[in-house]
Amino acid sequence: MSDKVLLDYGSGGRASQRLISELFLDHFGNDELNRLNDAAELAVSGRIAMSTDSFTVDPIFFPGGNIGSLAVHGTVNDVSMMGAVPKYMTCGYIIEEGLPMADLEKIVASMGEAARKAGVKIVTGDTKVVPKGAVDRIFINTTGIGEIFVDPAPSGDRARVGDAILLSGTMGDHGLTILGTREGLEFEAGVQSDSAGLNHLLVKLVRELPDVHVLRDPTRGGLATTMNEISSSSNVCCELEEGAIPVRSEVSGGCSFLGLDPLYLANEGKFLCILPEEHAEQALEIMHADELGRDACRIGAVTDANPGKVVMITKLGGKRLLNMLEGEQLPRIC
Numbered sequence: 001m002s003d004k005v006l007l008d009y010g011s012g013g014r015a016s017q018r019l020i021s022e023l024f025l026d027h028f029g030n031d032e033l034n035r036l037n038d039a040a041e042l043a044v045s046g047r048i049a050m051s052t053d054s055f056t057v058d059p060i061f062f063p064g065g066n067i068g069s070l071a072v073h074g075t076v077n078d079v080s081m082m083g084a085v086p087k088y089m090t091c092g093y094i095i096e097e098g099l100p101m102a103d104l105e106k107i108v109a110s111m112g113e114a115a116r117k118a119g120v121k122i123v124t125g126d127t128k129v130v131p132k133g134a135v136d137r138i139f140i141n142t143t144g145i146g147e148i149f150v151d152p153a154p155s156g157d158r159a160r161v162g163d164a165i166l167l168s169g170t171m172g173d174h175g176l177t178i179l180g181t182r183e184g185l186e187f188e189a190g191v192q193s194d195s196a197g198l199n200h201l202l203v204k205l206v207r208e209l210p211d212v213h214v215l216r217d218p219t220r221g222g223l224a225t226t227m228n229e230i231s232s233s234s235n236v237c238c239e240l241e242e243g244a245i246p247v248r249s250e251v252s253g254g255c256s257f258l259g260l261d262p263l264y265l266a267n268e269g270k271f272l273c274i275l276p277e278e279h280a281e282q283a284l285e286i287m288h289a290d291e292l293g294r295d296a297c298r299i300g301a302v303t304d305a306n307p308g309k310v311v312m313i314t315k316l317g318g319k320r321l322l323n324m325l326e327g328e329q330l331p332r333i334c
Contacts (some may be wrong), residue, residue: 005099010129019127023105027112028091028122040123042088047148049084051075055140058332060107062181064174064193065268067140068111073197073268074219074334075144076118080199081215081271083153083206084146086118091125092141097132107138118197120144150206158213159234163302164280166273168201168287169194169295171223172251175265178333180254189250196269201290205273209283214274219334221325222264226272227310228324235307240300240322243315264325266333274302 001009001018008015025034032040053074060067076086091111095104115122152158173194180191198217206212214234218226223245231238247255247262255262269292273283280298287293305311310322 001101003101005095005097005101005104005129007097007129007131010095010127016127023108024125027108028115030121030123032121032123040088042123042145044087044145044147049079049082049146049148049153050143051078052141052143053078055142055334056136056332057178057334058136059178059181060103060137062177062193063191064177065195066107066110067138068107068109069114070195070268070334071140071142072111072114072118072120073195075142076120076197076199077217077271079144079146080202081154081217082146082148083150083212083215084148085203086120086144086146086199088145089115089120089122090143091122093125093127094135094139094141095127095129096135096137097129099137104138114197118199154206154212154215156214156216156230157233159230159236159238159274159302160213160276161236161302161304162277163213163274164277164298165238165240165300165302166275166280166283166287167223167245167270167297167299168198168273168293169270170246170248170251171218171267171270172247172255172262172265174268175222175330175333176251176254176260176262178266179258179330187250187254191248191250191254194267194269196292198269198271198292201287201292202271204290205283205286208286209275209279211279212273212275215271217271218267220266222262222266223272224261224263224310224322225325227322230272230274231310232308237303237306237309237311238300239303239305239311239313241313244297244299246295246297260329263322264329266330268334277301
């Protein structure tokens with residue numbers, strides 16, 4: 001193949017077939033994909049969870065990952081938040097003419113590795129190559145499908161008064177990493193994305209606990225926006241303790257320098273868990289036993305004080321409303 005992506009690779013002809021056989025099948029190959037049918041035949045039973053997403057992150061390579069691994073992680077995480085085991089993925093590429101083939105292979109390889117680690121199969125896909133300038137290097141669209149194994153499934157409208165609010169780890173890592181890499185900023189300590197597939201930890205959590213009311217990953221808009229979505233959907237008040245929310249010192253320092261709030265920055269490897277108070281300690285034990293949940297902690301509780309609102313209890317003991325993100329704090333972070 002050429003050392004750069006050519007328009008011919010999206011034509012559907014011989015060059016397209018070489019791209020599929022020599023690149024995508026090499027990294028994604030499985031029994032279903034290898035048939036190269038126009039659609040995939042899937043084995044599912046019962047209720048399924050399905051999620052779709054598009055990834056346009058800038059830059060496409062960043063400390064802790066790239067657009068390929070991010071696409072897998074984001075997709076399997078969204079499916080897992082529904083109490084489902086992710087099983088299948090689709091993947092569509094829109095590629096700018098002239099993208100170095102080495103960059104594309106690096107992205108595809110990391111995507112294949114992330115999928116294997118998550119235990120999902122990429123079963124069908126599509127590739128379009130557009131003229132230079134029509135798209136910024138590469139965009140990826142995915143759909144994830146998983147089998148729901150718990151009833152009722154976790155949902156944003158199931159938070160109940162008296163529930164504990166748990167968080168699996170530190171906030172703001174991904175958003176600050178993307179901004180720093182894009183702008184060429186160097187922070188005192190290394191900052192890298194938390195991009196990771198959470199499905200194995202989430203499956204264990206939901207299977208071992210009697211009931212989990214809500215699972216959500218605070219991606220775009222960060223913790224503050226996600227909590228507002230849950231409060232509104234469940235018509236409850238989520239009270240958070242400012243001093244309990246973990247933020248790495250290097251992220252806090254970088255945010256202070258740039259005038260950003262880490263509670264509004266994107267995360268790609270963390271999740272919120274809202275569940276009955278009596279199960280909170282068991283949930284934290286399960287999370288702490290996993291590398292991806294070692295910093296898990298309780299950050300608040302669900303009350304009926306201000307339905308539909310998120311209230312922050314400050315470090316000084318005061319209270320303030322924590323509103324949803326207004327505008328676009330950071331463009332193209334996922």
